[in-house]
Amino acid sequence: MKAPDFDYLRPASLAAAVAMLTEHDGEAMPLAGGQSLLPMMNFRVATPEALIDLADLRELRGIWAESDTIRIGAMTRYAELKANSAVQKHIPLFSLALPHIAHDAIRNRGTIGGSLALADPAAEMPALMLALNASIEVEGPDGTRMLSADDFFLGMFETALDGELIKAIHIPVATSEQRFGFHELTQRHGDYALAGVAIAQTSNTYRAAFFGVADRAMRVPELEVALEKQDDFSSVLVHLDRIDFTDDLKANYKTRQRLAGVALKRALKGMIA
């Protein structure tokens, strides 16, 4: 199918983009890479009155290595993240996960900010933010604020953004005490996951974020504690009961729960520094 009609706007600055968003009062959507939004529009799941194309906002592009964080502009594309040496060196979890995010042709357009703002429950990026304890810098009519990933994802395609645009993402630089794991199960390489998990381990504590399993990417605190206490694996898996697993044509909730356990097991097995 084709997308319904909409106004195409192309602001030249972040301030102008925020003003346009305010002016349209919830009826406009920002267009980043468009790799999820355009299909949703073609399916007519999303029918914005206007698209605000962020392509010209240079201030949203770039990767900056700061003292203990890597700051990534919201419009930075997956392909740029994958090729960037600071990302490769300081965010090992990205190196594990990026090859699983769709395919080259999509990674050449898709952006980190776009994925976070959309908050698709099956997308990898929100889970990576949760595991890495990232902060999300957003810009709105009242200025800039920082949100922790834990406070950002509220539900299916629902975030804490309130008439705001994501400006940048701040990710703590990996330390020598940390190890990372990632695994996802898909029908075809590059597809959305039926179940997946991203893990950051710091000394003996864990942040494990699941995706593709429920209405949003999520951590299960009880499961993380069980990992820390080195409970036997079957006792760890019991805590997956806390997740309200998605039940759809691709996999019912029982299958998904089982797959989440398999993903967790494999991710833990493949932890890297």
Place this chain on the structure above:
Amino acid sequence: MSRSINISLRVNGEDVRATVPSRLNLVDFLREELSLTGSHVGCEHGVCGACTITVDGETVRGCLMLAAQADGKEITTIEGLAENGQSAKLQAAFTKHNALQCGFCTPGMLASALGYVNAGGSADRDTIRQHISGNYCRCTGYQSIVNAICDVIEETSV
């Protein structure tokens, strides 16, 4: 006015100016306005890869980009890749290995494979399979496509 957009771009080396509806996909613009029907339209949601084209030297889904977003860009379709000889080796290898049957996926498959070969991709079959996982072929079972891509890489690296 923001529902009809003026764009100027380069397509296969030629300057193009047009006024397009905001909702027009790039691949539909190429096919219907410029009669470049080599890029195919399959799923229209980025899954099948039949519309894969090159934008500023990078492979892109033609159905997941608006014509309006192509303003100022350099587009190369399969017609351009064939004309300038870039895809010649791959085309010959596809023919040699029977890497196509109905041909619907072939333009996208060639564009994807070219991206892989140009990026210095290895001749490892699993890696090739992973790379072309974004392109559906419903005829060949992929074996012969992988054979063809392998062939080109091995030939070029000698």
